[in-house]
Amino acid sequence: MSTVLTAVIVLFLLAAIFGIVLGYASVRFKVEGNPIVDQIDAILPQTQCGQCGYPGCRPYAEAIAGGDAINKCPPGGQTTIDALADLLDVEAVPLDAEHGEEKPRSVAYIREDECIGCTKCIQACPVDAILGAAKQMHTVIISECTGCDLCVEPCPVDCIDMIPIETTPNTWKWPEPPSPMQLIATDRGRGVAASEAP
Amino acid sequence: MSKVFSFHGGIHPPGNKKRSTRAAIGKAPLPKTLVVPMQQHIGGPADPLVKIGDQVLKGQLIAEPISRISAAIHAPTSGKVVDVAAYPIPHASGLSEECIVIESDGEDRWIEHQGLDDYRQLRRQDLIEHIRNCGIAGMGGAGFPTDVKLHLSEDHIVNTLIINAAECEPYITADDMLMRERAHEVLGGIEIIAHLLRPSHVLIGIEDNKPNAIHALEAVLKDTELNIDIVVVPTKYPSGGERQLIKLLTDLEVPSGRIPADIGIVCQNVGTTAAVYRAVHYGEPLISRIVTVTGDAVLHPRNLETLIGTPFSTLLEACDLRPEALSKLVMGGPMMGVTVENDQIPVIKTTNCLIAATAQEMPLAPPAQACIRCGMCEQACPAELLPQQLYWFAKGREFDKAKHHNLFDCIECGACAYVCPSNIPLVQYYRYAKSEIRTEQRDQQKADHARQRFEARQARLEREVAEKEARRKARAEEAAKAQQQKAATQSDASPQPAAAAEPDAKQLKTAAAVARTKLKKAQKAYDEAVGTNADNLAELEAALNDARSKAEAAEKALAAGAPATEEGSGDDLKQLKVAAAVARTKLKKAQDALKNAEDKGLDGVDKLRATLVTLENKAEEAQQAYEQAANKPASPSPAPTEEKPAEVDIKALKQQVSIMRTKLKKAESALDGCEDEAEIARMKTEVNELKQRFEQATAEFDKAEQALIERAAKSGIDLKQLRIDAAMARAAVTKGERSLSKADNDDERSQIEQELTSARAKADELNLTLSQYE
Numbered sequence: 015m016s017t018v019l020t021a022v023i024v025l026f027l028l029a030a031i032f033g034i035v036l037g038y039a040s041v042r043f044k045v046e047g048n049p050i051v052d053q054i055d056a057i058l059p060q061t062q063c064g065q066c067g068y069p070g071c072r073p074y075a076e077a078i079a080g081g082d083a084i085n086k087c088p089p090g091g092q093t094t095i096d097a098l099a100d101l102l103d104v105e106a107v108p109l110d111a112e113h114g115e116e117k118p119r120s121v122a123y124i125r126e127d128e129c130i131g132c133t134k135c136i137q138a139c140p141v142d143a144i145l146g147a148a149k150q151m152h153t154v155i156i157s158e159c160t161g162c163d164l165c166v167e168p169c170p171v172d173c174i175d176m177i178p179i180e181t182t183p184n185t186w187k188w189p190e191p192p193s194p195m196q197l198i199a200t201d202r203g204r205g206v207a208a209s210e211a212p
Numbered sequence: 213m214s215k216v217f218s219f220h221g222g223i224h225p226p227g228n229k230k231r232s233t234r235a236a237i238g239k240a241p242l243p244k245t246l247v248v249p250m251q252q253h254i255g256g257p258a259d260p261l262v263k264i265g266d267q268v269l270k271g272q273l274i275a276e277p278i279s280r281i282s283a284a285i286h287a288p289t290s291g292k293v294v295d296v297a298a299y300p301i302p303h304a305s306g307l308s309e310e311c312i313v314i315e316s317d318g319e320d321r322w323i324e325h326q327g328l329d330d331y332r333q334l335r336r337q338d339l340i341e342h343i344r345n346c347g348i349a350g351m352g353g354a355g356f357p358t359d360v361k362l363h364l365s366e367d368h369i370v371n372t373l374i375i376n377a378a379e380c381e382p383y384i385t386a387d388d389m390l391m392r393e394r395a396h397e398v399l400g401g402i403e404i405i406a407h408l409l410r411p412s413h414v415l416i417g418i419e420d421n422k423p424n425a426i427h428a429l430e431a432v433l434k435d436t437e438l439n440i441d442i443v444v445v446p447t448k449y450p451s452g453g454e455r456q457l458i459k460l461l462t463d464l465e466v467p468s469g470r471i472p473a474d475i476g477i478v479c480q481n482v483g484t485t486a487a488v489y490r491a492v493h494y495g496e497p498l499i500s501r502i503v504t505v506t507g508d509a510v511l512h513p514r515n516l517e518t519l520i521g522t523p524f525s526t527l528l529e530a531c532d533l534r535p536e537a538l539s540k541l542v543m544g545g546p547m548m549g550v551t552v553e554n555d556q557i558p559v560i561k562t563t564n565c566l567i568a569a570t571a572q573e574m575p576l577a578p579p580a581q582a583c584i585r586c587g588m589c590e591q592a593c594p595a596e597l598l599p600q601q602l603y604w605f606a607k608g609r610e611f612d613k614a615k616h617h618n619l620f621d622c623i624e625c626g627a628c629a630y631v632c633p634s635n636i637p638l639v640q641y642y643r644y645a646k647s648e649i650r651t652e653q654r655d656q657q658k659a660d661h662a663r664q665r666f667e668a669r670q671a672r673l674e675r676e677v678a679e680k681e682a683r684r685k686a687r688a689e690e691a692a693k694a695q696q697q698k699a700a701t702q703s704d705a706s707p708q709p710a711a712a713a714e715p716d717a718k719q720l721k722t723a724a725a726v727a728r729t730k731l732k733k734a735q736k737a738y739d740e741a742v743g744t745n746a747d748n749l750a751e752l753e754a755a756l757n758d759a760r761s762k763a764e765a766a767e768k769a770l771a772a773g774a775p776a777t778e779e780g781s782g783d784d785l786k787q788l789k790v791a792a793a794v795a796r797t798k799l800k801k802a803q804d805a806l807k808n809a810e811d812k813g814l815d816g817v818d819k820l821r822a823t824l825v826t827l828e829n830k831a832e833e834a835q836q837a838y839e840q841a842a843n844k845p846a847s848p849s850p851a852p853t854e855e856k857p858a859e860v861d862i863k864a865l866k867q868q869v870s871i872m873r874t875k876l877k878k879a880e881s882a883l884d885g886c887e888d889e890a891e892i893a894r895m896k897t898e899v900n901e902l903k904q905r906f907e908q909a910t911a912e913f914d915k916a917e918q919a920l921i922e923r924a925a926k927s928g929i930d931l932k933q934l935r936i937d938a939a940m941a942r943a944a945v946t947k948g949e950r951s952l953s954k955a956d957n958d959d960e961r962s963q964i965e966q967e968l969t970s971a972r973a974k975a976d977e978l979n980l981t982l983s984q985y986e
Contacts, residue, residue, distance in 0.1 A: 062666045181307065182307065188304070188647045
């Protein structure tokens with residue numbers, strides 16, 4: 015009888031000790047906010063364009079953490095969707111066309127002699143990439159521009175163009191070699207033709 | 213002879229070198245136009261210094277480096293700058309970049325230049341600066357600016373200087389020919405670099421397929437004092453790779469992600485040493501290099517001393533190209549070079565070879581087969597990587613994993629692809645994966661930057677809103693405080709009997725005025741009613757009487773209330789004064805108007821005159837009323853003693869003295885600020901006058917004060933003591949009053965009241981005494 019009692023007491027004590035330790039740890043090492051939001055936010059392209067329907071990338075990251083769809087980010091495109099699917103262990107779905115389509119990266123360009131200096135685009139820019147003052151010509155700091163499009167709409171004289179970023183030898187990427195895996199022995203002739211084509 | 217070690221892997225492709233070493237180094241023809249790219253290596257592009265239309269001389273600086281890792285660019289020949297724009301550059305992408313296009317004038321005229329007399333006398337810094345100004349960049353492969361490497365001894369201990377003369381890639385013989393024909397230049401360059409880096413020994417790594425070059429070097433090495441060893445290494449590709457050569461010569465491995473200088477070694481290409489020699493001894497910038505033009509499609513393969521910016525077509529023509537045989541034009545060696553489509557692309561500082569290959573020589577790559585996991589690529593890899601794994605990762609876009617398998621240690625030598633039995637273009641996969649990773653990193657950097665800016669902006673907006681809110685709150689609080697203060701002063705004023713009389717008098721006045729108006733209205737209504745013989749005459753009459761009586765009562769109350777307090781009379785006095793002043797102003801205005809009117813001969817002159825007269829009367833009346841009132845306060849005072857005028861006197865005197873002082877000060881400061889001489893003189897007299905008046909006033913005041921004190925002393929009273937006592941008594945009274953208002957017990961209250969009465973009596977007595985003397 016006493017053995018059983020001892021065992022019960024020991025188990026009870028252990029449970030109590032672990033309970034206290036865990037309780038303390040949950041208070042002491044409490045994580046503020048949802049850490050997954052930061053991870054999602056790190057994957058999003060940070061254009062802050064709002065095409066997803068949220069006012070910026072972080073709000074969308076929070077929404078995704080709350081269960082929203084992962085395919086609402088046109089600037090990130092399929093790459094971002096794949097990365098998010100990988101992170102959240104959900105199925106990668108194609109981009110939701112409702113929110114726009116994936117376009118090549120671009121930067122805003124202000125036609126400076128048409129600018130009237132209304133500062134509307136400056137207020138719209140989410141990353142402070144437009145320089146200018148009231149009644150003075152504005153200009154875009156290209157290195158800071160995320161190409162989010164948000165300045166185009168407010169411009170009263172439509173002097174802002176979105177110009178796709180040109181590839182320079184520094185940003186040029188080697189193309190992916192044609193995959194050899196589609197070849198089977200009987201395809202040899204076609205394979206040669208295919209590799210000659212480009 | 214030093215011991216030779218070995219590196220992992222490597223291959224033995226056919227050399228094909230002999231064909232281009234039969235002829236001596238020739239001179240490439242001077243082309244009509246030269247295209248000089250602004251970026252010829254890794255690092256920052258140079259910044260053009262010339263404009264279209266500028267005349268340049270050979271060796272003239274045409275673009276300066278704008279960042280640390282960047283090289284100066286010089287005009288390769290004399291001529292005119294015809295364009296500064298984007299042109300195709302020798303790059304795998306085939307894209308265009310900014311270039312300076314020079315139209316040669318055929319004279320090839322040098323700019324004035326001269327070498328350094330004795331570089332050993334110069335400070336190291338200056339010597340390196342000279343080399344930087346000559347635009348020397350590594351001529352082996354990457355074109356790394358040489359001056360950056362020469363600085364390495366400042367923060368690294370450099371034990372070994374390795375001169376890379378291996379030239380392991382097939383076809384290329386540029387370095388071989390250079391050593392054969394210009395061994396002394398190579399040695400001179402080595403001496404300069406050794407002087408800068410101070411290594412304990414120098415090793416020249418050279419493959420055993422260049423016996424002539426080895427002989428030439430050995431011949432010149434006899435004259436040097438330096439500790440230079442020629443290390444002949446077996447021919448194996450890629451022994452010319454920097455890390456592979458270091459392993460061969462020293463058995464040391466450069467850790468991944470580090471530079472050779474971290475293990476005390478610096479590598480320089482032989483071509484670079486010769487360029488350094490020419491820059492230091494002759495002051496010649498790097499404007500030409502030796503290019504091997506070879507391949508089966510040229511009839512006379514050879515090495516040509518070529519100006520930077522010479523189009524490939526010029527070189528091919530110089531070596532008698534058979535255009536019909538050409539199937540592939542390769543820039544660089546057959547292993548690591550890239551195919552170019554455009555023969556107008558210019559030679560740059562790193563162009564060491566041009567292969568015009570026939571279809572037999574370089575057939576199209578056979579279609580790739582599936583990887584059979586044979587492992588031959590691993591055996592061939594000189595960087596000891598796992599090419600097969602990297603291939604799978606690159607293919608599956610698992611770039612992270614590829615990175616973890618040290619993809620970036622791959623030197624893209626092509627040995628793995630060379631041995632692959634499935635003909636898989638492995639190097640292309642690695643290049644693709646590398647550029648994808650680099651792009652990803654760039655995008656990530658940009659995203660982080662954008663996030664930072666976005667968050668900063670967000671924080672700023674929030675702060676601005678908060679600041680606005682705070683300001684609004686502060687304003688509201690201030691307003692509330694002001695309101696409270698106003699209320700407090702009003703409530704403070706009411707309990708004081710003297711102050712209370714003022715609003716009373718005002719109220720009474722208003723009441724009287726209202727009553728009068730009402731009376732007038734009633735009278736008017738009554739008169740009208742009488743005129744029209746209305747029914748409600750009796751009613752109106754009653755109302756009129758009522759109003760009249762009310763008005764009379766108000767007037768009476770006013771008459772009783774107004775003189776009731778001294779303050780009230782003072783107030784009246786002030787009002788009278790104001791009235792008098794207003795009357796005077798009106799009079800003046802009227803006079804002015806009259807004058808104007810008279811001048812212009814207007815009709816209303818008579819009317820104006822009449823107004824003026826009434827106004828004059830009014831003004832006089834007001835003045836009189838004021839004077840009367842002003843004289844009054846003296847008369848109703850309770851004890852019209854003979855001392856009273858003295859009091860007035862002394863106060864007035866005091867005021868006068870202070871006024872004089874202020875005036876004097878003002879006049880003096882005005883005098884200080886004044887510059888005009890006449891003005892100064894006028895002011896000086898004024899000041900003097902004021903001074904006199906001030907002195908007079910002070911004297912009068914002193915006299916009066918003295919008289920007072922004397923008079924008090926006569927009665928045996930110390931005036932000062934008296935003053936203090938009086939003040940103390942007054943304070944006691946106020947204190948008592950305060951405690952009385954606080955006390956709630958009746959007994960206590962009566963006690964305090966008693967005390968208060970006695971204190972009051974004492975204070976009154978003291979005040980009275982004091983007032984007698986002041």
